[in-house]
Amino acid sequence: MHVIDSHTGGEPTRVILDGAPDLGSGSLAERAKRLAAEHQAFYRSVMLEPRGQPAMVGALLVEPVDPTCVTGVIYFDVDAVLGMCGHGTIGLTVTLAHLGRIAVGQHRIETPAGVVTVELHDANTVTVTNIESRRVHQNVSLDVAACGKVTGDIAYGGNWFFIIDPSPIPVEPANIRKLTDMSIAIREASIAQGVGGENGEPIDHVVFQEASPDPAVHSRNFVLCPDENYDRSPCGTGSSARLACLAADGRLAPGQEIIQQSVIGSSYRLSYQPGPNGGVIPSITGQAFITAEATLLFNENDPFRVGIET
Ligand code: PYC
Numbered sequence: 195m196h197v198i199d200s201h202t203g204g205e206p207t208r209v210i211l212d213g214a215p216d217l218g219s220g221s222l223a224e225r226a227k228r229l230a231a232e233h234q235a236f237y238r239s240v241m242l243e244p245r246g247q248p249a250m251v252g253a254l255l256v257e258p259v260d261p262t263c264v265t266g267v268i269y270f271d272v273d274a275v276l277g278m279c280g281h282g283t284i285g286l287t288v289t290l291a292h293l294g295r296i297a298v299g300q301h302r303i304e305t306p307a308g309v310v311t312v313e314l315h316d317a318n319t320v321t322v323t324n325i326e327s328r329r330v331h332q333n334v335s336l337d338v339a340a341c342g343k344v345t346g347d348i349a350y351g352g353n354w355f356f357i358i359d360p361s362p363i364p365v366e367p368a369n370i371r372k373l374t375d376m377s378i379a380i381r382e383a384s385i386a387q388g389v390g391g392e393n394g395e396p397i398d399h400v401v402f403q404e405a406s407p408d409p410a411v412h413s414r415n416f417v418l419c420p421d422e423n424y425d426r427s428p429c430g431t432g433s434s435a436r437l438a439c440l441a442a443d444g445r446l447a448p449g450q451e452i453i454q455q456s457v458i459g460s461s462y463r464l465s466y467q468p469g470p471n472g473g474v475i476p477s478i479t480g481q482a483f484i485t486a487e488a489t490l491l492f493n494e495n496d497p498f499r500v501g502i503e504t
Contacts, residue, residue, distance in 0.1 A: 195210060195211075195212065195213030195214070195240070195489065195490040195492075196210075196211040196212050196213065196487075196488070196489055196490075197209060197210050197211065197240075197486075197487075197488050197489075197490055198211065198289045198292065198293070198484060198486070198487050198488075199484070199485045199486040199487075199488065200285040200288055200289055200482045200483060200484045200485055201285070201426070201482065201483060201485055202281035202282075202284045202285045202427050202460075202480055202481070202482040203281065203426060203427035203428065203456055203458075203460025203461065203462070203480055203481070204426030204427060204456070204458055204460050205249060205251070205281045205425055205426040205427035205456075205460075206247060206249060206250040206251065206285075206426075206485070207250070207251050207252075207253055207279075207281065207282045207285030207286065207289075207482070208240065208241075208246065208250055208251070208252050208253065209253045209255065209285070209286055209289045210240065210252060210253065210254045210255065211255060213490070214236065214254050215229075215232075215233045215236055217229055217233075217256060217268075221259060221306075222256065222258075222259065222266050222268060222304055222305060222306040223306040223307075225256060225268060225306075226268045226275045226277075226306040227275075229254070229268055229270065229275050230270075230274070230275040235500055237252055237254075237270045237272075237275075238272055238500065238501055238503075239492070239499070239500045239501045240252055240490065241270070241271060241272035241421075241501070242272055242500075242501025242502055242503070243501065243502050244498060244501070244502065245490055245501060246272065246501070248421075248423045249271075249419065249421070249423040249424070249425070249426060250271070250272075251269055251270070251271050251276070251279055251281070251282045251419075252269065252270050252271070253267050253268075253269055253279070253282050253285070253286050253289075254267065254268045254269075254270070255267055256268060258303075258304040259304060260302070260304050260309055262302050263301075263302045263303055263304040263309060264290065264295065264296055264301045264302060264303060265286075265290070265295075265303060265304070266303075266304040266305070267282075267283075267286055267303060267304070267305055268305070268306060269282045269305070271419055271420055271421040271423075272421045273420045273421040273422070274398060274420035274421070275306075276306075276352075276353055276398075276420075276431075277305070277306050277307035277352045277353050277431075278305045278306070278307040278308075278310065278324065278325065278351075278352025278353065278430075278431050279305075279352070279353075279430065279431060280322055280324065280351075280352070280427075280429060280430005280431050280432075280433065280434065280462075280478050280480075281425070281427040281429065281430050281480065281482075282430075283303060283305075283310060283312060283320075283322045283430065284312075284320045284322060284430070284478075284480045284481070284482045285482040286303065287301070287303075287312045287314055287320045287322075287482070288314075288317065288318055288320060288481075288482040288483070288484065289482075289484065291314055291317060292317075292484050296314060297314070298314050298315065298316065299313065299314060300312070300313045301313075301314070305325075305352070307325050307352040308325040309325075310322055310323060310324055310325060311323040315479075318481045318482060318483055319479065319480075319481050320479070320480065320481070320482065321477055321478065321479040322430060322476075322477070322478045322479075322480075323475060323476070323477050324351065324352060324430065324431070324434045324475070324476040324477075324478060325352055325434075325475075326469035326470070326471055326473040326474065326475055327349065327350060327351040327352070327431075327434040327435055327437060327438040327466075327469075327473050327474050327475075327476050328349065328350055328438050328469070328471070328472065328473030328474070329347055329348070329349040329435070329438045329439045329442045329473075330348050330349065330350060330391060330392045331347065331348040331392075332347050332439075332442070333345055333346075333347070334346060334347065334348055334356075334389055336356075336380060336383045336384055336387055336389060337383065337387070338376075338379050338380055338383045339379065339383070340375070340376065340379040341362070341376055341379065341380075344358060344362075344380055344383075345358070346358040346359070346380075347359075347439050348389070348390070348391060348397065349435035349436070349438045349439050350391060350435060350438070351430075351431040351432060351433070351434030351435035351436075351437075351438065351476065352430075352431040352434060353398050353399055353431045353432075353435075354390065354391045354395050354396065354397050354398050354399065355397065355398075355399045355400070355401050355431075355432055355435040355436075356380060356381070356384055356389075356397045356399075356400050356401070357401040357403060357432075357435060357436060357439060358380070358400070358401065358402050358403065359401075359402075359403035359404070359436075359439070360403065360404050360405070361373075361402035361403060361404045361416065362376075362402075363376065363402065364404065365402055365403075365404045365414045365415060365416045365457050366457070367457060367458060369416075370416070370424060370457060373402055373416045373418075373424065373457070374418060374422070374423075374424055376402075377400035377402065377416070377418035377424075378400075378418065378422055380400050381397055381398075381399075381400050381418065384396070384397040385397070398419075398420045399417055399418060399419060399420070399429070399431070399432055400417070400418040401415055401416070401417050401418075401429070401432050401435070401436065402415065402416040403415050403436065406455060410453065411453045411454070411455050411461065412452035412453055412454055412464075413452070413454050413455070414454070414455045414456070414457065415428055415429065415432065415433075415436070415454060415455075415456060415457070416456075416457040417429040417432045417456075424457060425456060426456060426458050426460065427456050427460055427462070427480065428454045428455060428456040428460065428461060428462045428480075429456070430462070430478045430480070433454055433462055433464050433476065433478055434474075434476035434478065436454070437464055437465075437466045437474050437476045438466075438473055438474050438476075441466055441468075441474045446466070448465075448466060448467050448468055448474075449465055449466075449467065450465060451463055451464065451465045452464050452465070460480075461480075462478050462479060462480045463478075463479040463480075464476065464477065464478055464479075465477045
């Protein structure tokens, strides 16, 4: 299995070029469901240690349905198949350029959540124009055993987010353990209390937001991903969901650009345009760097061939 690894603001992406199971035909959403239901062992073996690493997202290249797209892609982490992934799309675009498959300019990429547009500015810098993102519930309260009542907004940016703004704990590297524990407890409470998206979709990510002390930076976030790791990048789909909340609250005008940082200080430039269905069309600019080109090996005699399951 040939893969190319990259990181976007510190968050790793592994693009799988070949050697993956055949997901058959149908829409990308149908093929993503098949991947989740029938091929868990495959994607876990690629993401888990010792082959993978914590927080890594896989990007499986598939044939697009829409022939105007340069590729189709299905993203996943060790615990879930994702609707879309912003940092992964920046990493994938830089990888496609590295492979000589695309040049500087605009390209379309099909994901289970819909078609996104990417603009490759140079070997490392990409703007993703995401699918329409929206806030679906405001000021939702959850009773969380570990920390009491927590209130947040529920928004969609290609995945489902519970966004707490302002964060009750400072969004700083020293607090990563505390933020992780609290966000896991919040996600578990949302599931136990039946709180989710507009059709009951489960919350898969939790976001803590806070204003930045640096006047050049609008805000910082901590984002918990389905695999219970935090996003090292400011999370493209999470930033999209957040833009939808800022727009709905009248706190950010269309076209106004802000800088959002992750908990480790990596940043995206963000803006939006109004969407056709009352949401926002987010624009996310970030940088990715290739870290490895590799062939993954699966030795029959390796006791950890399928990864370390804990
Ligand atoms: O950037 O959208 C994102 C993302 C989702 C999970 C990890 N990164």
